[in-house]
Amino acid sequence: MELILTSQAFLGAALIFLLRVADMTLDTMRVLVVMRGRKLVAWVLGFAQSAIFVVAISSVLSNLDNLLNVIGYAAGFATGNVIGMLIEERMAIGHIMVNIVSPGHGVAIAEHLREQGYAVTEIPARGKDGMVTLLNASVLRKNVDSVRKLVNEIDPEAFITAEDVRPVRRGFWRA
DSSP states (O other): OBOOOSHHHHHHHHHHHHHHHHHHHHHHHHHHHHHTTOHHHHHHHHHHHHHHHHHHHHHHHTTTTBHHHHHHHHHHHHHHHHHHHHHHHHHTOSEEEEEEEESSOHHHHHHHHHHTTOOOEEEEEEETTEEEEEEEEEEEGGGHHHHHHHHHHHOTTOEEEEEEEOOOSOSOOOO
16 A cells, blocks of 8 residues: 555545545434434435445445555544534434532522523432432433533532433423
8 A cells, every 4th residue: 555646536535535534424424313213314315325325435445555545534434423423413303311419509509590491300309418409301412512501500519410301202202
């Protein structure tokens, strides 16, 4: 394998890079929608991603003598992962379970969130230093930062965590 530095070699490597970026961007997004149970979207993304992959890998394998193609392929893989994650963050598909622990302001936080239209479950709990209120709020991913800001208005010391959830049945989901 050698490093061929002609304009045609650079163009071929750039094409492989772009194909691989598109392939991995779609793949990353496909995995994320699969985790959220979006079957049709996952199918469409998987179809497009696999078609692009076949073109990209065949371009590399038919020109293995050029190291630029391998570099373009690897760089496109890495870049596509990051771009897919950035796009998915902007789309903010799905719901998040926000867990809030507050030693002295749980009721006030719950009321403040409810005033803004969020469903909140209050649970009395015992923490390391005594009694606390554990609050659970299922929110759209795009609203997580808003919820965090609302909580911080009441209790800047509140402990907040978040985890992906998939609605199974019933309950209140703010649209």
